[in-house]
Amino acid sequence: MEALNSKHQANTLHCVTTIASAGSIYGGLVLKKFLKEIQSILPGFSAKLNWTSEEASCSQDISGVTPFQMIFEVDEKPRTLMTDSLVIKNFLHKIVMVHPKIKFNFTVKVNGILSMEVFGTKNEPTMNLSNGIALVISCQHYVRPKFGTAELLCSRIHPVLGHPVMLFIPDDMAGLGLLGELILTPAAALCPCPKVFSNQLNRISSVSIFLYGPSGLPLILPSQEPPTTTVFKDTSYFIDWKKYHLCMVPNLDLSLDRDLVLPDVSYQVESSEGDQSQNMDFQGQTLLLFLFVDFHSGFPVQQTELWRVHTLLTTHLSAILTESHSVVQDSVQVAVDQALEQHHQAAKDHQKLQVSLSVAVNSIMSIVTGSTSSSFRKICLRALQAADTQEFGTKLHKSFHEITRHRLLPYCSCEMKQQLLPEKNAEQSTEDAHENSSLELLAGTGEQVENKRLKRGCLRQGMEETRAFHSARTRSPSEAAACRTKPTGASLTPSGSRGSPGDSLEDSLWQQEVSNLSEWLSPGPEP
Amino acid sequence: MAFAPMGPEASFFAVLDQHKASLLATLRRGGGEPAGGGTRLASSSEVLASIESVIQDIITSVARNEAPAFTIDNRSSWENIKFEDSVGLQMVSHCTTRKIKSDSPKSVKNFALILKILSMIYKLVQSNTYATKRDVYYTDSQLFGNQTVVDNIINDISCMLKVPRMSLHILSTSKGLIAGNLRYMEEDGTRVHCTCGSTAVAVPSNIQGIQNLITDAKFLLIVEKDATFQRLLDDSFCNRMSPCIMVTGKGVPDLNTRLLVKKLWDTFHIPVFALVDADPHGIEIMCIYKYGSKAMSFEAHNLTVPAIRWLGLLPSDIKRLNIPRDTLIPLTKRDQMKLDSVLKRPYVTCQPFWRKEMEIMADSKMKAEIQALTFLSSDYLSRVYLPNKLKFGGWI
Numbered sequence: 001m002e003a004l005n006s007k008h009q010a011n012t013l014h015c016v017t018t019i020a021s022a023g024s025i026y027g028g029l030v031l032k033k034f035l036k037e038i039q040s041i042l043p044g045f046s047a048k049l050n051w052t053s054e055e056a057s058c059s060q061d062i063s064g065v066t067p068f069q070m071i072f073e074v075d076e077k078p079r080t081l082m083t084d085s086l087v088i089k090n091f092l093h094k095i096v097m098v099h100p101k102i103k104f105n106f107t108v109k110v111n112g113i114l115s116m117e118v119f120g121t122k123n124e125p126t127m128n129l130s131n132g133i134a135l136v137i138s139c140q141h142y143v144r145p146k147f148g149t150a151e152l153l154c155s156r157i158h159p160v161l162g163h164p165v166m167l168f169i170p171d172d173m174a175g176l177g178l179l180g181e182l183i184l185t186p187a188a189a190l191c192p193c194p195k196v197f198s199n200q201l202n203r204i205s206s207v208s209i210f211l212y213g214p215s216g217l218p219l220i221l222p223s224q225e226p227p228t229t230t231v232f233k234d235t236s237y238f239i240d241w242k243k244y245h246l247c248m249v250p251n252l253d254l255s256l257d258r259d260l261v262l263p264d265v266s267y268q269v270e271s272s273e274g275d276q277s278q279n280m281d282f283q284g285q286t287l288l289l290f291l292f293v294d295f296h297s298g299f300p301v302q303q304t305e306l307w308r309v310h311t312l313l314t315t316h317l318s319a320i321l322t323e324s325h326s327v328v329q330d331s332v333q334v335a336v337d338q339a340l341e342q343h344h345q346a347a348k349d350h351q352k353l354q355v356s357l358s359v360a361v362n363s364i365m366s367i368v369t370g371s372t373s374s375s376f377r378k379i380c381l382r383a384l385q386a387a388d389t390q391e392f393g394t395k396l397h398k399s400f401h402e403i404t405r406h407r408l409l410p411y412c413s414c415e416m417k418q419q420l421l422p423e424k425n426a427e428q429s430t431e432d433a434h435e436n437s438s439l440e441l442l443a444g445t446g447e448q449v450e451n452k453r454l455k456r457g458c459l460r461q462g463m464e465e466t467r468a469f470h471s472a473r474t475r476s477p478s479e480a481a482a483c484r485t486k487p488t489g490a491s492l493t494p495s496g497s498r499g500s501p502g503d504s505l506e507d508s509l510w511q512q513e514v515s516n517l518s519e520w521l522s523p524g525p526e527p
Numbered sequence: 528m529a530f531a532p533m534g535p536e537a538s539f540f541a542v543l544d545q546h547k548a549s550l551l552a553t554l555r556r557g558g559g560e561p562a563g564g565g566t567r568l569a570s571s572s573e574v575l576a577s578i579e580s581v582i583q584d585i586i587t588s589v590a591r592n593e594a595p596a597f598t599i600d601n602r603s604s605w606e607n608i609k610f611e612d613s614v615g616l617q618m619v620s621h622c623t624t625r626k627i628k629s630d631s632p633k634s635v636k637n638f639a640l641i642l643k644i645l646s647m648i649y650k651l652v653q654s655n656t657y658a659t660k661r662d663v664y665y666t667d668s669q670l671f672g673n674q675t676v677v678d679n680i681i682n683d684i685s686c687m688l689k690v691p692r693m694s695l696h697i698l699s700t701s702k703g704l705i706a707g708n709l710r711y712m713e714e715d716g717t718r719v720h721c722t723c724g725s726t727a728v729a730v731p732s733n734i735q736g737i738q739n740l741i742t743d744a745k746f747l748l749i750v751e752k753d754a755t756f757q758r759l760l761d762d763s764f765c766n767r768m769s770p771c772i773m774v775t776g777k778g779v780p781d782l783n784t785r786l787l788v789k790k791l792w793d794t795f796h797i798p799v800f801a802l803v804d805a806d807p808h809g810i811e812i813m814c815i816y817k818y819g820s821k822a823m824s825f826e827a828h829n830l831t832v833p834a835i836r837w838l839g840l841l842p843s844d845i846k847r848l849n850i851p852r853d854t855l856i857p858l859t860k861r862d863q864m865k866l867d868s869v870l871k872r873p874y875v876t877c878q879p880f881w882r883k884e885m886e887i888m889a890d891s892k893m894k895a896e897i898q899a900l901t902f903l904s905s906d907y908l909s910r911v912y913l914p915n916k917l918k919f920g921g922w923i
Contacts, residue, residue, distance in 0.1 A: 349632055352636060353632070353635060355639075355670070356635045356638065356639035357629075358639075359639040359640070359642065359643050360629065360638060360639040360642045360643075362646075363639070363642035363643045363645065363646040364586070364642060364646075366646040366649075366650070367578065367579070367582050367646050368582065370649065370653065371649075373575075373576075373579060376579045376582075376583065379583055379586075383583075383589075384586065384589070396589065399589045399590070400629070403589065403593070403594050403629075403630065404629055404630045404635070
């Protein structure tokens with residue numbers, strides 16, 4: 001996406017958005033039809049569409065030339081551009097959560113200042129769902145790691161699949177020509193993994209629902225407002241919370257300004273005082289609920305047909321779900337029950353461990369303190385380098401917990417054999433993935449790869465939107481991929497705009513540009 | 528003994544006496560009692576030192592940042608058990624072991640409970656006091672869960688430290704009974720005089736502590752079931768067969784009953800007979816007295832009495848005495864499995880007559896309780912069956 005100050009309108013950016021594919025993903029698309037459909041949506045965006053010739057688009061990618069390219073042009077207010085970018089980023093992020101093979105390079109260039117982000121989950125642990133979708137199960141995408149606890153233990157979620165259910169299509173939709181079946185498959189997981197909070201028992205504090213349509217595309221388009229339809233407003237539609245002694249209220253405070261995948265629907269536990277604790281999501285666990293709606297007909301489904309079903313679902317999902325309430329709730333409830341069972345089991349194991357270790361330590365202490373053999377006591381104290389029995393007790397307790405904690409906790413569900421890809425250290429895998437993303441990115445930049453890891457949080461001095469726009473991912477490993485170059489008139493491709501690393505001139509120019517941009521985007525009175 | 532009831536004439540015991548002489552001869556040929564292996568009575572200071580050594584190992588592991596673990600012999604694995612005719616089932620010297628780890632969710636509780644009981648034993652030994660297994664359980668019944676957990680851990684500790692349970696100052700409430708021609712003094716000085724009357728005496732809890740055992744008994748009869756034992760007392764069997772001793776473990780014998788039988792054998796070398804039901808369960812119980820159990824094989828030397836003979840009820844007796852078929856009970860599937868398992872035990876190969884009896888049972892697919900003899904007459908067991916067996920050597 002390239003934005004330049006509009007020559008015709010003050011305080012407006014002229015944005016050119018190019019969508020290109022490095023692989024042949026357009027297969028099956030009837031381009032003319034697709035173009036027509038896109039154009040029918042575009043008026044809402046006040047954009048115009050340029051399309052490369054169909055013949056050129058269809059040609060094989062022999063020379064590495066992009067075979068598929070769409071260009072949109074639009075005039076936007078800077079603030080709108082920021083929000084749109086965040087929405088797009090979330091959309092891309094959401095896609096890669098179920099399509100780990102796909103990698104998106106998202107580049108925004110505002111008046112020559114380049115910001116690049118790579119979305120990809122290759123090499124991350126996934127869980128294969130029955131419909132062929134691979135769900136990424138790294139916790140980091142769903143919640144922020146709790147400082148000081150999460151990083152060492154299990155960093156995965158452990159989704160439990162519900163049974164697929166056929167959705168009933170309401171009578172008034174019968175005329176829409178949906179020739180096939182809509183199948184919903186729920187998956188539930190607690191995040192972070194219950195094992196993570198080894199030192200404290202956690203309760204569920206929020207629920208995040210992610211909706212995916214056929215082909216694993218996010219169902220509710222992120223450009224839309226959070227759903228206000230009855231089904232999603234009703235917090236007990238999917239799950240009977242009374243069963244778990246919880247009271248849920250819709251959570252409307254969903255900020256795009258985060259490096260997490262934004263749920264389509266979110267609920268949070270209403271605290272006993274009646275106020276909604278703002279810090280709930282940092283304290284408790286989040287129940288993740290993935291709802292995958294797939295389309296099956298007796299024949300192989302064409303891409304265009306799926307697209308049509310997808311569009312239909314985005315508008316009629318609520319009605320369809322209302323019609324299928326009991327089957328949907330049954331399936332979801334089974335998956336949630338199982339996920340919570342893991343939670344309860346973990347809590348039970350944790351309690352058992354605490355009691356056992358305490359008994360063991362107290363028993364040893366009883367023998368050591370009760371012994372009349374001074375040599376025995378001396379040996380024991382010396383072994384733990386303790387001055388007296390009190391210190392010995394403290395050290396023994398601490399050491400015992402330290403030794404056993406890591407070995408005891410990440411077991412059972414963390415060693416899921418069910419449908420996971422070969423076990424890998426999640427932390428490592430994640431790191432690898434980001435490393436790879438960076439490398440891939442760098443590979444495209446020629447020799448000056450160092451420059452890719454330029455300053456982070458480039459626009460922190462700017463206003464809120466600016467910060468959101470550029471540096472929202474300051475805590476994400478993906479931020480390594482964020483890069484920028486000095487303002488030049490170079491092409492949109494990353495390779496075309498590199499300065500040399502450590503170049504002080506480049507640095508000062510960069511700072512200057514940041515400063516200018518911040519000023520320029522500052523939320524002052526409209527001129 | 529004073530006031531000893533009149534028993535049969537001396538000639539009645541002629542075969543028994545011969546049997547006793549043959550047992551003694553066997554003992555002499557074998558160089559006396561088998562050398563004590565496995566566990567041995569240990570002094571208090573030895574037990575304390577052993578426990579301290581265990582604790583020291585744990586602390587050393589912790590200091591090295593290693594998760595401590597207990598290594599305990601696999602008591603319940605047949606591969607760790609050898610059979611020796613003179614001892615019974617005993618553990619092999621280099622047996623396989625299992626680890627009770629502190630860093631395994633499955634074993635961390637067991638690890639803690641072993642330490643808990645070790646600390647209790649340490650205190651008992653230090654203060655020279657005793658507690659029963661039940662006492663141990665009730666110190667924290669919620670933590671232990673059930674009595675079996677405590678019993679198993681105590682056996683594990685006994686096996687790990689290579690000292691008998693008694694040396695750990697842990698007793699068990701005896702369930703066994705004793706009657707007949709026997710007097711002894713308990714550790715606390717209590718004098719016990721077992722009689723041939725209808726009241727039996729409970730087997731003492733501290734067998735190692737009993738002293739001054741006195742008896743003129745010609746034989747010791749182990750009775751499997753309490754009901755049969757009571758019936759024999761009511762029928763004045765002890766008086767009629769005087770001098771003799773009767774013991775019952777009321778089913779599967781506890782350690783004290785087995786220790787007592789062993790002590791009586793070691794002290795007096797009188798013939799010991801078993802009266803059990805003619806069913807696989809009865810045979811198994813008799814085998815526990817004679818050859819020991821898998822779980823306690825590490826203490827076999829203190830518990831087994833290989834001189835025990837099977838007096839009745841023999842499966843062949845059923846046919847011989849024409850006991851009607853309708854008083855017999857068909858073998859269940861479980862019985863058949865148990866019988867097959869006993870037939871495969873290593874000691875059966877040196878007991879061809881036992882094997883034959885078991886094969887008779889397997890072929891007939893029927894079992895019989897001792898009570899089946901009441902079909903012949905209500906006191907057939909005490910008046911006819913047992914006297915005849917004892918007089919004419921009807922044991923195997």
